[in-house]
Amino acid sequence: MEPQYDMDDFTKVIVSENDISRKLDSLSARIRDDYEGKDLLLVGVLKGAVMVMADLARRMPPSVQMDWMAVSSYGSGTKSSGVVRILKDLDADLSGRHVLIVEDIIDTGITLHWLLGNLRSRGAASVEVMTLLRKPDAVQVEVPVRYLGFEIPNEFVVGYGLDYAERYRTLPFVAILNPAVYGD
Numbered sequence: 001m002e003p004q005y006d007m008d009d010f011t012k013v014i015v016s017e018n019d020i021s022r023k024l025d026s027l028s029a030r031i032r033d034d035y036e037g038k039d040l041l042l043v044g045v046l047k048g049a050v051m052v053m054a055d056l057a058r059r060m061p062p063s064v065q066m067d068w069m070a071v072s073s074y075g076s077g078t079k080s081s082g083v084v085r086i087l088k089d090l091d092a093d094l095s096g097r098h099v100l101i102v103e104d105i106i107d108t109g110i111t112l113h114w115l116l117g118n119l120r121s122r123g124a125a126s127v128e129v130m131t132l133l134r135k136p137d138a139v140q141v142e143v144p145v146r147y148l149g150f151e152i153p154n155e156f157v158v159g160y161g162l163d164y165a166e167r168y169r170t171l172p173f174v175a176i177l178n179p180a181v182y183g184d
């Protein structure tokens, strides 16, 4: 298939399609071992986690289940307030379930810190975190991550679920957006 994007929109690809695939092979092997014989529920955080959830879940046995949440901080300007609200809640009851939150990126850590507290209060047997990306230089709240893909620089990145104005989520790789795209 011909690429459907223009590489001039990016200054650098920082995680390639092949990097992602190989990392998901190794992370999924660990997850399959750790949860063998357990009833595992993957919880994806919309919308960014759609790509990583789809590719991770296809490396898991068919007994694994998926559910989704959508959350929002109160406006990007006040993100550091730590106030998060639920736009779409889970369908599943978490009582006694082993839950693995699947995220595309941890930036400040505020979303995941809140989500961990929220899901742990619902009586799950365990709640752990898998994230494909983490920006160590942007973290404001430390979040325990059991399964980490890549640490990346504190740059504006898009692709593989990550957007700029809802665009670029469909890229098969993660890249630094060219400032020319957003008018710098």
Ligand code: PRP
Binding pocket: 045, 046, 047, 048, 049, 072, 073, 103, 104, 105, 106, 107, 108, 109, 110, 111, 112, 162, 163
């Ligand atoms: C992104 C990402 C995480 C969150 C991380 O979602 O998917 O959920 O931000 O940021 P934090 O660590 O600073 O809290 P976003 O709110 O951009 O929504 P989206 O997934 O729909 O793009």
